[in-house]
Amino acid sequence: MESKLHDTILTSKMILEKLNLLNIRTYWDILLHIPIRYEDLTKVYSINNASIGTQVLIEGAVISANVLHKRTKQLQVKLSDGYSIITLIFLHFYPNYVTQFQVGKKIRAFGEIKLDYFGQKTIFHPKIQTVKDDVLLPESFCAIYSTVSGLSQKQIIKIVDEALKLLNVPEILPQTFLTQNTYLSFNDAVRVLHQLTPQQFADKLHIKALERLKIDELLAQQLIMLDIYQYKHKNKAIKLKNNHTLTHKLIEQLPFKLTTAQQKVLKEIYLDLNKNTQMNRLLQGDVGSGKTIVATLSMLVAIENGFQSCIVAPTEILAEQHYNKICELLHDFSINIIWLAGSLSAKEKKQVYERIANGDGQIIIGTHAVFQEQVKFKNLAVVVVDEQHRFGVKQRLTLQDKGVNPHHLMMSATPIPRSLAMSYYADLDVSVIDELPVGRKPIKTILINNQRKSEVLFFVNAQTSKGRQVYWVCPLIEESEKLNLENAENLFAFLQSKLPKLNIGLIHGKLKTIEKADVMAKFKTGEIQLLVATSVIEVGVDVPNASIMIIEHSERMGLSSLHQLRGRVGRGSVESTCILLYHNPLSDVAKKRLKAIYENNDGFKIAHEDLLIRGPGEILGDRQSGVPLLKFANLEVDLHLIPQAKELARHLVTHNPESAKLHAQLWFNAQEFYLKT
Numbered sequence: 102m103e104s105k106l107h108d109t110i111l112t113s114k115m116i117l118e119k120l121n122l123l124n125i126r127t128y129w130d131i132l133l134h135i136p137i138r139y140e141d142l143t144k145v146y147s148i149n150n151a152s153i154g155t156q157v158l159i160e161g162a163v164i165s166a167n168v169l170h171k172r173t174k175q176l177q178v179k180l181s182d183g184y185s186i187i188t189l190i191f192l193h194f195y196p197n198y199v200t201q202f203q204v205g206k207k208i209r210a211f212g213e214i215k216l217d218y219f220g221q222k223t224i225f226h227p228k229i230q231t232v233k234d235d236v237l238l239p240e241s242f243c244a245i246y247s248t249v250s251g252l253s254q255k256q257i258i259k260i261v262d263e264a265l266k267l268l269n270v271p272e273i274l275p276q277t278f279l280t281q282n283t284y285l286s287f288n289d290a291v292r293v294l295h296q297l298t299p300q301q302f303a304d305k306l307h308i309k310a311l312e313r314l315k316i317d318e319l320l321a322q323q324l325i326m327l328d329i330y331q332y333k334h335k336n337k338a339i340k341l342k343n344n345h346t347l348t349h350k351l352i353e354q355l356p357f358k359l360t361t362a363q364q365k366v367l368k369e370i371y372l373d374l375n376k377n378t379q380m381n382r383l384l385q386g387d388v389g390s391g392k393t394i395v396a397t398l399s400m401l402v403a404i405e406n407g408f409q410s411c412i413v414a415p416t417e418i419l420a421e422q423h424y425n426k427i428c429e430l431l432h433d434f435s436i437n438i439i440w441l442a443g444s445l446s447a448k449e450k451k452q453v454y455e456r457i458a459n460g461d462g463q464i465i466i467g468t469h470a471v472f473q474e475q476v477k478f479k480n481l482a483v484v485v486v487d488e489q490h491r492f493g494v495k496q497r498l499t500l501q502d503k504g505v506n507p508h509h510l511m512m513s514a515t516p517i518p519r520s521l522a523m524s525y526y527a528d529l530d531v532s533v534i535d536e537l538p539v540g541r542k543p544i545k546t547i548l549i550n551n552q553r554k555s556e557v558l559f560f561v562n563a564q565t566s567k568g569r570q571v572y573w574v575c576p577l578i579e580e581s582e583k584l585n586l587e588n589a590e591n592l593f594a595f596l597q598s599k600l601p602k603l604n605i606g607l608i609h610g611k612l613k614t615i616e617k618a619d620v621m622a623k624f625k626t627g628e629i630q631l632l633v634a635t636s637v638i639e640v641g642v643d644v645p646n647a648s649i650m651i652i653e654h655s656e657r658m659g660l661s662s663l664h665q666l667r668g669r670v671g672r673g674s675v676e677s678t679c680i681l682l683y684h685n686p687l688s689d690v691a692k693k694r695l696k697a698i699y700e701n702n703d704g705f706k707i708a709h710e711d712l713l714i715r716g717p718g719e720i721l722g723d724r725q726s727g728v729p730l731l732k733f734a735n736l737e738v739d740l741h742l743i744p745q746a747k748e749l750a751r752h753l754v755t756h757n758p759e760s761a762k763l764h765a766q767l768w769f770n771a772q773e774f775y776l777k778t
Contacts, residue, residue, distance in 0.1 A: 115251075116252065116256060116260075119249055119251050119252035122249045123247065123248065123249060128264060128267070129767055129768075131260060131264040132264055132265075132268070132270075132291050133314070133732070134246060134247075134261070135294045135295065135311075135314070136244035136245055136246055136294065136295065136297075137245055137246065137247050138245045139242035139243065139244055139297055139302075140156065140211060140228075140242060140243040140245060141156070141157070141158065141242050141243075141299070142158050142211060142238065142239055142242070142243050143238055143239055143240065143241070143242065143298075143299055144158065144238070144299070145158050145159065145160045145209065146158065146159055147159070147182055147184060147185070148161065148181075148182050148184065148185035148186070148187045148222060149184055151187075151214045151222065153215065153216060153222075154213065154214065154215075155213065155214055156211065156213045156214075157211070158209055158210070158211045159180070159182065159187060159209065159210055159211075160182060160207070160208070160209045160210075160232060161180040161181050161182040161183075161187070161207070161208070162180070162181055162182075162205055162206065162207050162208075163178060163179070163180060163202045163203065163205065163206045163208065164180070164181050164186070164204060165177075165178070165179045165204065166178045166179075166199055166202035166203075166204070168199060173192060175190055175191060175192050176190070176191040176198065176199060177189070177190055177191075178190075178191075178202045180208070180210065185222075187210075187214075187222045187223065187224065188217065188221060188222070188223045188224075189210055189212075189223070189224050189227050190223055190224070190225050190226070191225075191226055192225070192226070193226070201229075206231070207232040208229055208230065208231055208232060209229070209230040209231075209232055210224055210227035210228070210229055210230075211227055211228040212224035212225065212226065212227035212228065213225075240298060241296045241297055241298045242297045242298070242299070242302070244258065244261075244295055244296070246258075246261075261295055265291070265296070268288050268291060268292065269288065270287050270288055270291075272286055272287060272288075273287070273317075273753070273757075273760050273763075273764050274287075274316075274317075274320075274749065275752070278749065283309070284309070284312070284313050284316065285306070285309055285310055285313050286313075287313065287317065289310070290309070290310035290311075290313035290314060291310075291314075293306050293307060293309075293310040294307060294310045294311065294314075312742075314733045315733045315734040315739055315742055316742055316745060316746060317764075317768065318731055318732065318733050318768060319524070319731070319734050319739070319742055319743055319745075319746035320746045320750055320753075320764065321764055321768035321769055322524060322731065322746070322768075322769075323527060323743075323746045323747050323749070323750035324750045324753065324754070324761050324762075324764060324765040325765055325769065326525075326527035326528045327527070327528075327747075327750050327751070327754060328765075329528035330381075330527065330528040330529075333379065333381045333528060334378050334379065334381065335378065336378060336379040336506040337377060337378065337379070337505075337506060338376075338377060338378055338379040338482075338505065338506040338507065338508055339377075339406070339408065339482050339505060339507075339508075340374075340376060340377045341375060341405075341406045341408070341483070341508070342374075342375055342402075342406065343371045343375065343402050343405065344405050344406075345405075346405055347401040347404055347405050347434065347436075348398050348401050348402065348405070350434070351397070351430060351431070351434075352398070354433065355394070357538060357539070358539075359391075359394070360390075360391065360534070360537075360538060361536065362386075362390070362533070362534045362535050362536045363391055363394065363395055363534055366384060366395060366532035366533070366534055367398060367399075369382070369530070369532050370382060370384075370395070370399050370532065371402065373508065373530070374399070374402050374403075374483070374508055379506045379507075379508060380508035380509060380510065380530075381509050381511075381528070381530065382509070382511070382529060382531070382532055383511045383512075383513065383517075383526060383529045383530070383531045383532070384396070384510055384511065384513070384532050384533075384534070385512075385513055385516055385517060385522075385531065385532070385533045385534070386512070386513075386514060386516075386534035386535075387514065387516060387534070387535075387537065387668075387703070387704035388514050388664065388665060388667075388668025388704060389537060389538070389541060389668055389671065389672060390514075390534040390535075390536070390537055390538075392487075392512050392514065392534060393423060393426055393427070394430070395534070396412060396485045396487070397430055399483060399485065399510055400412065400483050400485060402483065403482040403483040403508075404436060404463050406482070407480075408480045408481070408482035409457075409460065409462065409463055409464070409465065409479060409481045409482065409504075410463070410465075410481070410482060410483035410484070411464065411466065411467070411471060411478075411481065411485070412427075412464070412465075412466050412484075412485040412486075412487060413467060413468065413469075413471050413472075413485070413486050413487065414466075414468060414487045415469075415487070417442050417443075417444060417468055417614055417617070418617060418621070419488070420440075420442060420466060420467055420468045421618065422643060423466050423487065424438070424440050424466045426643070427464065427466065431464075436464060437456070437461055437462055437464070438462075438463070438464045438465075438466065439462035439463075439465045439466065440453075440466055440467065441457075441465055441466070441467035441468075441471055442467050442470050443468060443469070443470045444613075444614035445470075450470075450475075454475055454476060454477070457476060457477065457478055457479070458477045458478070458479060459479060460479035460480065465478075476503065478503050478504055480504065480505075481503050481504030481507045482504060482505075482507050482508060483507060483508050483510065484504075484507045484508070484509050484510070485510045485511075485512060486509070486510070486511045486512065487512045488512070488513060488514065488515075514665065514668070514704075515661045515664075515665070515704075515708065516704040516705040516707070516708040517708060518705070518708045518709045518711075518712045518736070518737075519705075519740070520712070520736040520737055520740045521708075521712060521736060523740075523744075523747075524731070524736055527747070535705070542671060542674075542675075542676055542677070543671070543702050544650075544667055544671040544677045544678065544679050544702060545676065545677070545679070546667065546678075546679045546681065546698060546699050546702075547678060547679070547681065548655075548681050548695055548699055549680055549681070549682055550682075550683060550684075550685065551653075551682050551683065551684050554682065557680055557682070558596075558599050558600065560649075560680075561573075561600065561603075561631065561649065561651070562600060562603075564648070564649055565603055565630045565631065568627075568646070569646065569647075569648045569649060569675070570624065570627065570629075570630055570631070570632070570646050570647040570648065570649070571630065571631045571632070571649040571651065572632050572634060572647055572649070572650045572651065572666075572669055572670065573592065573596065573631060573632070573634070573651045573653070574633075574634050574636060574650070574651065574652045574653065574666055575588060575589050575633070575634075575635065575652075575653035575654065576588075576635065576636065576653065576654055576657055576658065589607060589609050589634065589635050592633050592653065593605065593607045593633045596631065596633060603630045603631050604628060604629050604630050604631075605629065605630070605632075605633060606620045606623060606624055606629035606631070606632045606633065607620070607632075607633045607634075608620045608621065608632060608634045608635075609634065609635040610635060620632070624644060624647075625644050627646060632647075636658075636662055636666065643669075643672060644669075645672045645673035645674075646673055647669065647672075647673075648671070648673060648675050648676070648678065649677065649678050649679075649680070650666060650669055650670045650677070650679040650680070651679075651680045651682065652666055652667075652679070652680070652681050652682065653682050654683070654684060655681035655682060655683050655695065655698075656684060656687055656688075656694070656695060657691075658694075659694070659711070660694050660697055660698060660707055660708075660710060660711040660714070661707075661708070661711060663694070663698045664698060664704055664707050666679075667679040667698070681695060681698065681699070690714060693710070693714050694714060697710035697711070697714070712736065712737065713737060
């Protein structure tokens with residue numbers, strides 16, 4: 102097939118450059134560059150039977166062609182099929198264009214039928230054909246492809262036709278699977294999509310053909326993820342048996358009972374740790390579901406076996422929150438817990454490095470500083486990465502080299518929709534904490550126009566007089582000429598002037614670590630009643646007495662951030678409120694986001710809405726590395742196809758590994774089928 106391509110699909114360098122802009126570089130890319138829509142030029146409709154709002158082909162003789170000077174200059178051509186008359190209107194035309202419409206000339210016009218002011222049928226800017234005796238109507242629809250400037254539809258169609266002449270791709274799916282699911286063969290599916298006939302359209306074969314491409318694409322993705330999964334899970338690791346000396350002691354000391362969901366995921370983690378292959382597990386849990394206690398118990402298993410563990414967080418505030426929480430949990434344990442962050446002095450860092458290297462540090466808690474080359478562990482066995490999506494792949498892999506394939510537990514408070522997890526996180530084992538601790542009350546969410554801020558101030562005054570505390574979050578730290586948003590410094594000054602009796606604090610990312618720690622300490626003790634903050638407090642901050650969250654310019658923030666910020670309240674015994682201040686006018690996307698956050702408290706439902714609004718690309722972020730985004734399959738609409746693709750992937754890897762490898766290469770790395778100039 103490759104040699105035929107060299108000889109047959111010949112085209113100019115300029116066209117190849119244009120195709121390259123469409124990401125068409127190979128023969129395979131041409132086959133998969135399917136039409137975005139079709140035009141039915143297979144049938145001529147009488148003017149009388151042409152329905153309003155439909156795109157049809159009509160035929161008739163020109164009875165007049167005049168240039169009219171109305172509000173804009175326009176060419177009007179009247180066409181008669183012997184029974185009815187239709188007007189063709191051209192708003193953009195060259196002067197000599199009029200000469201093409203000589204009275205009596207027979208032409209065909211294709212376009213959408215509309216009614217003019219007088220109720221007469223018209224077509225704006227139709228496609229025109231001259232009727233000749235030797236020109237027959239086509240048997241298939243006219244395919245319309247996405248293109249770029251300088252590359253015509255005719256040129257793409259010619260290249261596609263050449264490619265289809267060579268189409269003979271070996272069938273990779275088992276015949277029994279095709280028969281059971283009534284799937285078309287791959288070659289038939291491609292032909293149907295590029296050369297769809299009216300009968301095939303009536304039989305809905307184009308839908309079956311597209312579904313065939315979707316299952317092939319999902320299969321290729323699952324083959325890649327299965328390969329990554331097998332690679333990760335073949336790494337030899339230290340077998341850690343839970344002997345219950347430390348874990349049971351901690352569970353017995355807790356002032357609460359672990360939820361059923363926490364117990365379930367701990368069992369899954371303990372089983373992984375007790376294997377001599379590396380654990381690669383993602384722990385999902387909504388805001389406040391109790392992931393930290395699960396992470397602590399997981400790290401204690403390493404300590405029970407005489408090894409080190411560490412937990413890494415993306416910000417110092419979150420890392421310090423973990424440090425304080427874990428120190429509090431393990432207060433009665435003789436375990437050396439070490440804090441490592443970039444803000445430590447050079448002398449402090451050197452001492453910490455030594456304690457980590459000689460094994461004196463048993464649990465290390467920190468930020469990106471843990472990834473540094475100077476940090477050498479004695480015997481690291483368990484790594485917990487919190488808010489794992491905020492770290493790059495290379496950063497996470499750095500910890501891989503700091504121990505003998507340490508077990509990895511990745512945590513996320515940003516729930517991942519089931520379809521996304523099945524598709525893009527198939528290389529990981531996933532545990533989900535899908536219930537909140539007993540006593541957690543739902544947070545009341547209110548949408549308020551910014552023009553009603555005086556009412557919000559009155560509410561804040563009333564609530565703080567009852568001893569409640571308030572977060573007031575805004576997106577920017579300083580003035581911005583580009584974005585007309587509230588900023589933390591101006592808001593701080595504004596609230597001080599409007600609420601002079603309150604002790605108001607300010608925290609943002611540009612403060613020094615010691616300054617941030619001082620502000621948070623005062624807020625925790627209640628000395629600060631209202632805390633003005635940027636989204637630096639989005640994750641990890643835990644102040645039970647804070648029961649009100651106010652978010653400025655909520656229409657500018659993503660669903661995940663809004664949900665995370667809302668989760669900073671509702672941690673005490675009183676009912677909590679989240680007020681979303683918004684500015685008009687709202688875009689359609691902003692309306693969808695605010696509607697979703699207003700109607701849902703469940704993080705998984707919100708994640709689902711986020712996927713529908715933003716699509717998988719933006720949500721996955723760095724996760725895309727090495728895992729291509731889907732072109733044909735839609736993760737929500739085609740969720741039912743993913744289990745099929747998973748089963749097929751396992752079958753192929755077991756029974757036909759060479760075909761499995763070829764299939765993945767064809768779909769996501771088809772370098773062997775290059776077009777030649």
